Amino acid sequence: MPASTSWNTLAEPKAIFMLIDLRTYTTRPGTLQKQLKLYAERGFPVQRRLAGDPLAFLVTETGPLNSYVHLWRYEDAAHRAQIRSTLQADPDWIAYLAESAEAGNLIAQENRLMVPAAFAPLPR
Numbered sequence: 001m002p003a004s005t006s007w008n009t010l011a012e013p014k015a016i017f018m019l020i021d022l023r024t025y026t027t028r029p030g031t032l033q034k035q036l037k038l039y040a041e042r043g044f045p046v047q048r049r050l051a052g053d054p055l056a057f058l059v060t061e062t063g064p065l066n067s068y069v070h071l072w073r074y075e076d077a078a079h080r081a082q083i084r085s086t087l088q089a090d091p092d093w094i095a096y097l098a099e100s101a102e103a104g105n106l107i108a109q110e111n112r113l114m115v116p117a118a119f120a121p122l123p124r
Contacts, residue, residue: 018122019074019113020055026067026108032059035105036068043096050090051083055122073122080113 027035036059048054055071074080087093100106116122 018116019076019080020115020122021072021074021080022069022112022114023072024067024069024108024110025106026064027105028107029066031103031105032066032068034103035100038100038103038105039096042099043093046090046092046096047087050087050093077113 025035051072055073057070058068060067060069072080074083
């Protein structure tokens with residue numbers, strides 16, 4: 001790689017066509033399956049209806065246990081803001097959030113907004 005080239009230039013804004021919202025949730029020990037069941041029944045149908053299918057939904061097998069990750073793709077930050085705003089106003093989503101909070105299974109959430117590197121674009 002020439003000295004004037006950096007890894008940052010490999011992901012120039014014009015090459016980026018997608019924003020990935022990577023979300024990691026950690027549950028209290030022994031509650032992962034309860035939280036997944038609650039989300040699958042009450043949260044996922046709403047989120048899927050408004051945001052489409054996730055890029056991935058994964059459960060940790062090694063490393064920090066009692067956690068799951070999901071990745072949602074958006075065209076850009078404005079598209080993400082629109083979907084998130086619609087989701088936060090949806091009565092079914094609000095009900096799910098209240099039920100999830102009452103269950104008390106979640107202890108941490110981490111969100112990362114990421115973009116594909118220009119040399120490895122994701123399929124639309």
